[in-house]
Amino acid sequence: MSSELSMTEKMLPASSFTSTSIRPSYYIREPNFGKYDNIEDIAVVWLDSHSNVSLDCFDMKIRLRYLINHLLTFHSISTCLEYMNSDIEYEKVFFIVSGSDSEIILPEIHLSPKIHFNYIFCNDKEKYENLSQTYSKIRGIFNDKDSLLKKLISDITSCLSNLLPISILSQASVTQKSLRDLSNESARFMWFQMLIEILIKMEHTDEAKSDLIEICRKQYKNDLVQSKRIDEFEKTYTADKAASWYTRDSFVYRLLNKALRTENIDIIYKFRSFIADLHQQLSVLQSTEPISTDEFLYRGQKLPIEELQYLQKNINGYLSMNTFVSFSRSSQAALLFAGKGEDRPQLESVLFQTEVNDGLAIFANIENVSYYKDEGEFLFTIGSVFRIADIEHIGNIIWVITLVIDTNANEDVEKLSKYLKKYYTGECSLLKIAEILFQIGEYDRAEHYCKLCNEQLHVDHQDRCRLNLLFGDIFRAGKGDFQAAEQFYVSALKLAQDSSLRASVLAGLGRLEDETGKYEAALTHLTESFDLNLKEHPNTTNEIVAKIYADIALVYRHKLDFTKSLEYYNQSLEINLQLLPDLHPSLANLYNNIAYLNTVLGKYDEAMKSYEISLKIQLKSLPKTHPDIATVYNNMAILHECNHDSQLAMEMFCKSLELFSAVLPSDHPTIATLYHNIGTSFHEIKNYPKAITHLEKALDLRKKILPLTHLHIAESYESLAYSYYGVYDYQKTLDFCNMALEIDPTRAALHECIGETRSKQHDYDGALVAFRKAIDLCNPLMMKDNRLLARIHFSMAQVLLTQEKLDEALECYKTVSLVPLSYADQDTLAVANMHLADIYTYKKQFRLAIESYKKCLDYNSECVPQVEMYNNLAANYFEVGQEEADEEYYRKALEIRKKILNVFPLDDQDLGITYSIIGTIYYKLNEYDLCLEHKEKARDHLLKNVSMNNDILTNICESIASFYELRGEMEKAIENGELLLKLQMDKFDSENPKNLDILANLCNNLGSLYHQVQNIEKAIECVEQAVTFERIAKISNPELYDNNFEILQSQVITCGNLAALYEEAEATEKQIIMLNRCLEIYSKLVLHSQQKTDLALASMAEIFKMLGGCYSKLDDHHMAFKSYQQALYFFIQLGSNNETMSNEYKENLENAKMKMNNKS
CATH class of the missing domain: 1.20.58 (Methane Monooxygenase Hydroxylase; Chain G, domain 1)
Structure with a gap:
């Protein structure tokens, strides 16, 4: 809101412009910039913040108006900048700026490709001379009107002669229509040529001349010079004066060439009678005045450096002149137009030369009919094609480009051109123009020409049926207005007199019913159309039959009968391959649809091959913005989604949306589908907010144009449910699921989504109810439903596991584990087998657990912890070994543990645990030395992080100490015993008497070890510590320690051991104390x-x-x-x-x- 206000505040009021007949800029600050009515190639822009108060400047503007019609005046730098940054496509801007304003604005615009030349008009030339060195497009600094006008006239005249609409058959793409890549856009070129051909051949009335005069008067309403010439044209023009008017510097040349260069069909149509007159005049002149075939003709002009470079890259390629273009017998005269390189680096001086070949192109000497009689000028008609034979730089001054008149252009394009011309033979009319525009996706223009045709046709004209049929196709395919389309089809059906037309209308009606979800009615009408065509053409190898096969295939596809759909598409393809050129767009459509079905059926490689063939044909045979190309990008995106490349899928969807948006209304069903597809791609990469944004756009559009019970709306509800689930909005998830089920209650996936959502809400019973409904709705005969069944059973098992219903969970996991990999992803199968194995382990069914863990590991899924799975597998082998005293299972457990060490990067904790378990296995195998070796390795790794591994370490150190004691290696036994005692002391908890008992026992054992090595002093120290721990324990829980036999007995042993040690140390009094403590304890026994x-x-x-x-x-x-x-x-x-x-x-x-x- 704030930005809009600021823009409005910066707008100049109307009174700020000069209030004379000079037209001010029609450029205003609106979202649709560039809404000014210039249809010329040239615009002169004048910026002078002081021009309103200067009579001299006012006079200058008046004089400029005689030179150029499109003069825009600005008195604000900011407003002028906004214009320069707007969409002023195809115009060459000649920019006049005052000295003071130039220093501010030139740094902002000097690199803009829209600016052709800059002119500084000021009082002090010397002050601004340095700007010419900084900005290369400055043509001069002027302080008088005459010198500025002279230079401006020269530059504009040169520019007008250089702005030729030409095309190059190359593989490089270009940004301007003046150099268009016909190898990639060959069809666009062919359609355009056909339109010109129709315009030339169609009947012309006085109305055609009136249309031309009307558009010219609107364009030049403020230009006195051109207005007088328009009056003259209206009064004096006849067909034999076409060349004269074209060669004159007038509105005719300027407007026609701009329209031809930009392929502006509407303006070209206004010139239809003039184009036909000039073409016919050249043809007559050529036949009456033959030209010597060994003569050379020349054309001099200036070319932008980029265009010259494209020509250089395409030597032996083809150049097409898409307008009437003049050559001269005199190379010297042509060189005057070429110049001597003075406009570098922007423009290069170029001389075209070509040898006359009178039989291969329509051209004529117009010296006697030209406006300028003494030029010796030759004029070639529209679409003349030349081969680029050579390009040579002469004397570092001029480029000489040798052209050869040649018809051997791109063979594929030529083949397509012949076919298209054959298809559109017959009467040339507005209706035929509309049909061609519809074919190239120009739906708005097609509708416009249909309306013109509707105004001209008599109420009972025979073309009324064809017209209504085309209206129906436009509103169905081009605008998505199905109600209007149906009305036109019904009207056409009433008017259809012959069976061929009736069949076409029935086919259109069937396609409409398919798009609106009336599949049975669609099949009925398409079948009727098929039968009528067979009566008309008994030979089934014809295009119409092939098209109906494709239409029926599409209906079956929408009915989800993919196998039958593929069968019909293949029949259609088989016929079309016999009838159509290799580059025909219909072949591309068929390959596209076949690819889509192979995608659905899981044949991804076959699908990609078909898509590549389809796209290759379309890029050569259709305009780059054609809807069919957009469709292929959309479908390729779906294939990438199937291959789990969501990022590439989204890029393809966006590309498709961009192309469709260029030719379809914003509320077209296809646009809705694209928004939906992009939303699902965002969902796949877990960008749920963006997914929701696009899915809601799709839903809004679908609600506007589809019945509220349409399956596409249910699809939108379902996808939104999944995305809201992704952002944890479970209530909205359930709401959208229920809305979708109201339209289609058979959707098992929706019940699955409800189950997942109920589970997240901890409503486990509700989740199980939903999952069971989903299972009931699945069809096991369909692959997609088998995938869904696997998913549902897995989710059920997870819920049952949470409820600790292990037997039921076990059955669900078993169901999932038995699903083939083609019906479930490997991650799901891996996790299912993992949980299945865990439950078997819990139930002590170790052999079954082993099989499930092995299956889990076979899937090599990142969703399960690999090391843990191998550990669990080894543990189950160990358990079987213990149950059956089977050394083989111990060996298998050992093998797996060693694999864990060798294969996986383990930290010290995992290494310690693994070495310890290996040591235990060796113990079971009676390989005690290896057992001790691995236990010590385990101890050393675990000691690196004692706080995390204390419990494991204490067990390991106790085992090691016992081993060394049994082997009589008392020093090592003592070393590990001391470590064991320290570990227990580190986790000492005075609140837990059990810990005190453990410490007392450890001290006793350590005292015993010291006693065995005759270290009586250390032995007494350890056992005294044991007595202390026992006393503390008794204080913490006297009742327990005075009444528990085992505890009392343990205390007696400790006191007795200490008494014995005191005896050896001859500490008789201490011995008496300990013996009395023993008596005290035994009295309680x-x-x-x-x-x-x-x-x-x-x-x-x-x-x-x-x-x-x-x-x-x-x-x-x-x-x-x-x-x-x-x-x-x-x-x-x-x-x-x-x-x-x-x-x-x-x-x-x-x-x-x-x-x-x-x-x-």
Whole structure:
């Protein structure tokens, strides 16, 4: 909004322009720039911000008006710049600018190809002389009107003679119609030539002359000079004066050549009688005044350097003059027009020379009929073709181009040209022009000429039926107005007198019904048309039959019966290959449709071959903006989508949309289809917002032009549902799915989408209901439905897995895993087999798990973690080995683990885990050395990140320590035991008593190892630490530690071990403390079962005996006596019959008593 306001604010009010008969610029700031009415080649633009107040400048403008009709005056630099940047196609701008304004605007426009020359008009020449060195297009700096006008007249005259509409048959494309690539746009050239031929041959009335005068008066309404010449033309023109008027510097030459160069059919049509008159005059002159065949003719002119370079690249190629072009007998006279290279670098001086060949082209000496009688001029008619024999640079001054009159042009084009001329033989009329315009996709112009024809035809003229039929085709194919098209077809059907015309109308009606989804009615009318044509032409090898075969094929395609459709297309192709030239556009259409069907049927290579043939024909036989080329790009895009190249598909769709938009109304169904296709491409590359934007454009258009129950609208709803799913708008997803189902309730994919959406909303039961509906609607006989079935079963399995319904999920995954790869993508199959294997593993069905993991890995999908799959496969082999004690399965597990090491780039954690598992397998295989080797490798890798791998490391270090202990390598056992203890200490949790028990046990084991190497001090240190951990654990949970037999027994062992170590260290007092701690614990054991009580009584008897010995060492015979007394007591409570042990207890007691008495 703000930008529009700012543009409006910058517009000059009407009063700012000079209020005289001089026409100001019609250029205004509107979205459609360039809406001014110049149909000449030349425009003079005047910029002077002070010209309104200068009488001198006003007089200058008046004088310029006599020179050029299209004079635009600007008094604002910004407005002038806007004009220069607008669409002023085909014009050569001669730019006059004041000195002060030139310094501002020239830097902005000097590189523009629209600017032909610049002229600075000022008071102080010296001040602006330096600009000529900076800007090469400056022709001069002028301070007087006469010198400026003289130079301007010279330059414009030269330019007008150089602006020839010529074409070159080459392979390079060009941006201007003055050099057009006919090898690639040969058909456009042929259609244009045919239009000219029709204009020449059609009947001309006084109305034709009136049309010409009317358009000329409108163009030159403010030009007094040309207006007088138009009056003269109206009063005095006759057919024998055509050459005179063409050679005169007048409106005729300027307007006709501009129209011919730009192929402006509307203006050319206005000149129809004049073109015919001039062509006929040349033909008559040629026949009455023969020319010597050994004579040379010359033409001098200036060519833009780009055009000369194209000519140089195409020596032995062909140059076509697409207007009436003059040559001279005198090379010297021609050289005057060529110049001497003074306009470089923009223009080169060129001399064309050609040897006369009177039988191969229509041309004549017009010296006696030309406006300028003394020039010795020869004039060639429109479309004369020359071969470019040679191009030579003479003296670094002029280029001499030798042309040969030759008819051996491009053979393919010539073949097509003959065929087209044969097709359009007969009466030349407006209706025929309209038919040709329709064929080349000029639908608006075709409609225009149909309307002109409608005005001219009598109400009961025999061409009324053909006219209504063409109207119907235009509104159907060109405008997408199906209602209007139907009305015209019905009218044509009523007027059809002969069976041939009736068949054509029925065919058109059938095509319309096909486009509106009335497929059965379409087949009925097309079949009627086919039968009528067979009556008219019993030989089935004819074009009409081939066309109806193609139409029927299209209906079957829309009915999704692709096999039958392909059958009819092949029949049509077979006939057309016998009848048509190799470059005929109909062949391209057939190859295009056959390619599309092969795409749908999954035959992608065959499809691409057909598309390439189609496109090759079209690029040679049709205009580059023809709708059929756009159709092929669209269909190639679909093929690229099938090959999963969404980016290339989108580029093709956009190319197609660009071409269609150039020839179709913005609300045409095809435009809607393109928006839809581009939207689906954005969806494929996961750009869902852009997908939604394009899909909604398609839906809006389809709602305007199609019945609301049309399948294309359902298609739009469905695609929008998928894209809204992509942006997590699940409610809109469900809404669009339901709207699509209202139109077509048989769409299984929509129920699948609902199921996926319900799953995302955690409505798992609702999801399963939708999935089951989708399955019921699928047809297993159709490949696309088999793909869908695989997808649905996979999604169901995922939902069932989430609900932990493993048996049902297992069945769904099994269904997916059995689907052939042609019906499901390998990623889906890989993931299905992965989950299937996981469930088998969970259910301990290890052999089945092995088979599923192997299938999963066979698909080589990036959607499953490869290393994890190999690990799981190896783990299942290991489990089977354990179940069946089968060394073979251990070996297979080992082989896979080694493959993981060799094939995959693993980090230290994965390496450590893998080495550890390999070590375990070697242990199962009784290969202990290899087991130890791999366990140590595992330990070393895992130690690089202890925090992540603590649990695994503790198990590995414990195994390694045990191995070394069994082998008697106590130092290494101690080293790993210390590491093990450190790892456990690192994850110590004072809140978890279980961790304290583990630490106590590790300290005990480590103490035992130190004891075995006679390091009593370290042994005591470790076991003391064990006692400490146990005490802390008891404090944290006293009830548990006072009542659990296993825990009490573990504590007794720890205290006993420490007591034994104290004994070896002769730390008797510490030993007594630990023995008393043992007694304290065992006193709690007597509360448990009898078996546990007997064990406690026996242990207590032994501990009291040990206490007695400790006290004896300390000469505390009293405490020794009491301890031995308690030992004997518990031994007697035990009820043992062992007399030896009984006597020992009694003897210890007596000895202690004796020593106690002796001491007293």
